[in-house]
Amino acid sequence: MELAGLVEITSVDELxxxxxxxxxxxxxxxxxxxxxxxxxxxAASPFCLIATAAADGTCDVSPKGDPAGFTLALDDRTIAIPDRPGNRRVDGFRNVLSNPHVGLIYFIPGRGDTLRINGRARLVRDAPFFDEMVVKGKRPALALVVEIDEVFHHCSKAFLRSALWKSETWEPDAVASRAQIAKFLERPEDSLAELERYYGPSYANGLY
Incomplete structure (x- = not known):
């Protein structure tokens, strides 16, 4: 796609x-x-993002969240992340099956700095440590095991610029509700009332 006036960077030296x-x-x-x-x-983080890319370059970033400490440190070079019921697209998992390289970023609510981990992942269907991943009586069916290549902490500038954790800047109603988005983009055959019920308070009952 050609964009008028665009000046592209094409080398590391230029960058x-x-x-x-x-x-x-x-x-x-x-x-x-x-x-x-x-x-x-x-141990304190309840949320991370996992970036993957398939062998053909198809990319994905998937959120993972659970009670704080959901990611297990199996040793100094290996972590394990449980999978929970979701939409079954498994975009990231499919990518890992053809290209194991992953990038993760771990958040702690209220903190601007983050923990980043890059490594190589395997998808496993069972292991003894699955017993440590039980939440509300539910054992995960899958887990992502990551062999760490590098780990480091990232500064808080992006969070400071965005004021992400400042509740006075939050405007959750500035855009369409999840039910409205589903109605217009994903499930036009369903009524808005049905979708509002589906995405209402009972939605949290199916997390595990």
């Missing part, structure tokens, strides 16, 4: 001319395994 070089301590901060402080972060 560096604009943004410059990172400080050495920033360039060197990635580590090959978990520190105790990283383990503490995982």
């Amino acid at each position: 560096r001319e604009i943004v410059g070089e990172p400080l050495q301590r920033v360039a060197d901060k990635a580590r090959p395994g978990l520190h105790e402080l990283d383990r503490q972060w995982l």
Whole structure:
């Protein structure tokens, strides 16, 4: 697609001319395994995003959330993330089956800094540690096991700029409701009233 006036960057050298070089301590901060402080972060985090890409380049970013500590540190180089019932698209899992490389970012509500982990993932259907992933009596059917290549902490500038955690900036009703989006984009055959009931308070009953 041609866009008028677009000036594209086509090389790393050109990119560096604009943004410059990172400080050495920033360039060197990635580590090959978990520190105790990283383990503490995982134990306090209830939410992460997992980025994947298939062998053909198809990309996906999937959210994963559970009670804090849902990601298990199996050792200093390995973590495991349980899967829960969802929409069954399994876009990220399908990507992992053809290309194991993944990128993860872990959030703690109210914190601007984040924990980032890059590595290689395997999809497993059972393991002894599944017993540690039981929530509300439900054992996961699948888990993603990630062998860590690098781990590091990321600064809070994006969160500060966006004021993400400042509740006074939140406007959840500024856009269509989930039921309205489903009605107009996904399920036009269903009535809005039916969709509002589906996405209402009872929706939380099917999390596990």
